Amino acid sequence: MKGSGDMNGSGQLRGIVFDGAKASVRDDIELRDLRAGEVRVRIEAAGLCHSDVSVIDGTIQFPPPVVLGHEGAGVVVGVAPDVTNLAEGDHVVLSTLGNCGTCAECARGKPTFCRANAGRLGRPFTVGGQKAFQFANTSAFVEETVVKATSAIAIPKEMPLTSASLVGCGVITGVGAVINRAKVSHGESAVVIGVGGIGLNVVQGLALSDALPIIAVDTNPAKEQLAREFGATHFICAGEGVDLVEAIREIRPNGVDYVFECVGSTALIRQSTDMLDFGGTVVMVGVPKMGAEASFVVNTMYNDKSITGCRYGSSRPAYDIPMLIRLYQAGRLKLDELVSATYPLEDFNKALDELHEGKLARGVLSVSG
Incomplete structure (x- = not known):
């Protein structure tokens, strides 16, 4: 089953790609069809995290080309036939674990110990016709992405997606x-x-x-x-x-x-x-x-x-993300206050500069806006 995937009228998507030398906005990204156990998500907001910076500066040695971003929130626009816990229109926060959800470690509440996908790098994108990697099982700096259903955690629709985007990495960690x-x-x-x-x-x-x-x-x-x-x-x-x-x-x-x-x-x-x-x-x-x-x-x-x-905060995303959202809704967890500034994709480098200058608690990219 395919999702929407036609953000610029040509079936191609806009996003930020690191090619091994620099990160830049590309408008020639394509996304493969859904596979079993996956959902397709339209990214509305994505936090700029030091892990993304670490790929660019070489601290994290990640093979290029790679579609960056991993701290995101959005709306489900496609669901594989075997996925029963999510539906199109659901609002979700992305988790970077990519855990299988069925192994012994997942079953005992230790999804950060899951080895089912450890070290396996997916390449669901093509950029200019060349296969491109997904970063941290998510890739949130792109208009749409595909993730395992275990990596998309449903949240209430009244939850602001700009604030929610930070929960999946910085907050939960x-x-x-x-x-x-x-x-x-x-x-x-x-x-x-x-x-x-x-x-x-x-x-x-x-x-x-x-x-x-x-x-x-x-x-x-x-x-x-x-x-x-x-x-x-x-x-x-x-x-x-x-x-x-x-x-x-x-x-x-x-x-x-x-x-x-x-x-x-x-x-x-x-x-x-x-x-x-x-x-x-x-x-x-x-x-x-x-x-x-x-x-x-x-x-x-x-x-x-x-x-x-x-x-990753030794977390259990399916439990911890809804708990953190409830704490926010009860006024006990600060999320809105973390968002120092929002930027369009085109201002990615400006956001990087302001992050390096210490001006941001978190900068958030408005991806599909």
Whole structure:
């Protein structure tokens, strides 16, 4: 079954493609027909995430050409005959997992452990007649995409799609790192290093968990106001001349229970271990350059300290995305406040510049608008 797929009158779509050298808007993208277990989604809004930037700058080594974007929301416009949980017209948030939904790991509520599609890169697009890869099982910077039905999570139609688009990556990763991976409890202390799109959601996840204190750290002093708005009780502007460990210990003399490293710096991962109290945990949320190695002083870790990884907020998208939407609707989760600016596809490079300049919590592309 085919979806609509005729956005410019010629059966071709507009989207942002990275060709190995640069990312640019193309209007010659075509999308294959649906296969079993898939849905076709018209993308209305897509968040600009550092993972997309990491493909462009080589931090994530992804084969080109690739249709970028992975944090999106839209409307279902086509459904394969075997899909029963979604229908045309449904509003959905996209999940990047691409999990099968049927293996033992999915069945026990660990879809981030699903190996059914691990390392398998789909190529549902052609660009100028050349096969093109899908990024992160989604590709949201294009007018329409196809995804597994398990990657399209239905949401209420009254939910604003611009705000909803952020739930599928930045929000679920940050909040999930707190509630699913670390399982922070009332009154436990935490440091969040890097308060960009992911870090702000770690901060509000900690606020939801009644953590205290919540210490936000960033090199950009302009981030303080937003960090406090999202729940930070303290803010440290890191930089030259600032002993970050000492600054943390002025607030918590024995160290903190959790440090969430959201930058992807091996040096900061190492430094995070010095901020921990006995029994404390470093949660690695940021993504360093592929192949990077981190180190720590072994004897400092014996007092039941730990370092843990966290993929995609250790989430269960079919459960967590509707829960996050309910929290938003109840006024307990900030989504509208994350959207610093919206851009048409043509202003992608402007959005990148403003992201690099630290002006954005999240920029959102209006894809089909």
